[in-house]
Amino acid sequence: MTTTPAVREHARSLGPEGLPAYLYDLAALRDHAAAVRAALPRRVELYYAAKANPEPEILAALSPCVDGYEVASGGELAHVARAVPGRPLAFGGPGKTPGELAGALALGVDRFHVESAHELAVLADLAARVGVRARILLRFNLAVPGGHLDGSALAMGGRPAPFGIDPADADTVLRSLTDGTHPHLEPLGVHAHLASGLDAPGLLAVAASVTAWSAGLFARHGLPLREVNTGGGMAVDYTRPGQRFDWTAYGEGLAALADRHPETVLRIEPGRALTAYCGWYATDVLDTKHSHGEDFAVLRGGTHHLRTPATKGHDQPCAVLPVDAWPHPWPRPATTGAGPVTLVGQLCTPKDVLARAVALPAPLRAGDRVLFALAGAYAWNISHHDFLMHPRPGFHFLPGPPATREPHDG
């Protein structure tokens, strides 16, 4: 499914001055999140990694289906706490500042994902000062046998990386939590987000390996392993927008893993696989070029709004909404045929490419609309909005005008 009826209808209703625009189908998001939740065993907790898309409307739409939110900065923490008040928060990320940790303690964050022995000491000191016991998961950078992380372009663990604690230091860190060094920290378990872009069998192998390793570690130190968070990383296939991660197989595998570890709560924190499918970047064709034998369409907007194809090096999947009206007396620019067209933005850089060699059923004309799919995650919020000072897109949360706001307030 490249578009939904609500998105097509809304994209048609916008005038050129309303483009580009991000269109979010919140009904589709709710349905998808409910299906994900239903595929998971009840015992498995589902958190949403807010970094994928922290729009308040998205966070709120997910709320009935998730058990909490993972945040990765003091900014995200304050934002998510405002957008979905009272929901459990897990605070992760490398390089947390003392100020951010103090703020998180003041907000009563439910879980800290601690990334180093130093961070442990800082948090313990801050918790002692305010007289609370902070509940922590230790993030480890674990190797996973079987090469399951090798296929990921976004691996953050299992190799030299600045994320998490090296397993070689695990026993030293655990001792500091059992020998009275840090009485204001309550170790609940382990966190290990090791890679993004894995399929269900790959992620299940990672989860099994992480959980078994964690059980051994905590048992060695006489601690109950209450929780294991195996992170996000469920693949989104930008070359096949109609395909989704196999949540059913993943849920079944997690159920079997949970049965092997009945005392431990398993938790996951997907980002992109929850929200990528609910967002579209809608725009129109400003001009076309036939250059050195190839067709280009220059679109309103570009990678300063939708950076995903530039950062990931893929072609953003798209659909065309033909617009037959042409209001000018001069000829309408159009690509030369139904052959491949490269879709670019307005930026003065050859990197401003949204999709290469797109095969279209008919020539693309100035004024035609283009809807880029899978733009609901790591899209607007990772883009370099101010480069060249073009206007910001509109933001529309469907269905219904009450949830619509534009332009984005930054």
Ligand SMILES: Cc1ncc(COP(=O)(O)O)c(C=O)c1O
């Ligand atoms: C710690 C952590 N958890 C979860 C995620 C979400 O990953 P994804 O969006 O691939 O599911 C990330 C992404 O970088 C992460 O760093």
